[in-house]
Amino acid sequence: MNSSTALPAYFDNGMRRSDLAWNDWEAISKFLADQVVCRIAIHDDPFPYVLAQSYRFIDGVFLLHCSRFGRMAGLIHSNPHVTIEVDHLVALLKAPKGQNTSFEYYSVLARCHVDPSEDLEAVRRQQYEVLEKYRPERDYTPIDDFAPAQITTFRCKVVQMSAKKRILADGQYSPPGQPQAPYLRYPFPPPAALSSLPPGAFDPNRFKS
Numbered sequence: 001m002n003s004s005t006a007l008p009a010y011f012d013n014g015m016r017r018s019d020l021a022w023n024d025w026e027a028i029s030k031f032l033a034d035q036v037v038c039r040i041a042i043h044d045d046p047f048p049y050v051l052a053q054s055y056r057f058i059d060g061v062f063l064l065h066c067s068r069f070g071r072m073a074g075l076i077h078s079n080p081h082v083t084i085e086v087d088h089l090v091a092l093l094k095a096p097k098g099q100n101t102s103f104e105y106y107s108v109l110a111r112c113h114v115d116p117s118e119d120l121e122a123v124r125r126q127q128y129e130v131l132e133k134y135r136p137e138r139d140y141t142p143i144d145d146f147a148p149a150q151i152t153t154f155r156c157k158v159v160q161m162s163a164k165k166r167i168l169a170d171g172q173y174s175p176p177g178q179p180q181a182p183y184l185r186y187p188f189p190p191p192a193a194l195s196s197l198p199p200g201a202f203d204p205n206r207f208k209s
Helices: 025-034 071-078 120-134
Strands: 037-042 049-054 056-058 061-067 081-094 101-117 151-166 184-187
Touching: 025 056, 025 081, 025 101, 037 061, 037 071, 049 061, 049 071, 056 120, 061 071, 061 120, 071 101, 071 151, 101 120, 120 151
Parallel strands: none
Antiparallel strands: 037 049, 037 081, 056 061, 061 151, 081 101, 081 184, 101 151
């Protein structure tokens, strides 16, 4: 199902399995807002450097950060072109034929150009932006000068993004032209997503005496 929300200019969903293309921008935006971990692939030699990071996605930009003294910061300063991936497995699918073993899932892939910053106030501003995702109740004390002085922030501007999903309820059973496999569906437990947390995780009064 696709919404009437216009796709951003950087969204390019051309793929071989067009039946798996996910073009509902409203749903994709909600998905990126709800997930808590992305994987970022950074140029290195001879192998790409891939690691998991918390993030916030807002207005076509992934907000990330790391220690300014580590490998991740050094590699991005050397080459600011990265790829970011966010996914969520929904269920394991099984049918009589071995080749009909699959998953229900959502996945977003973004190619980005990174703008890093070590300016103290810029780092602090971005940290507050990210906190709006994870601590919207604003129950924390202000960020001091020590932490921002140790951090590099990254504004990863999306150059090109694609998204795909496979959900049986949306009719995504088998490739076009092939018989519909009689899948049995085994859902995974709730994922590590903000929507899986209890209301108490966002209680603005938790630290008040």
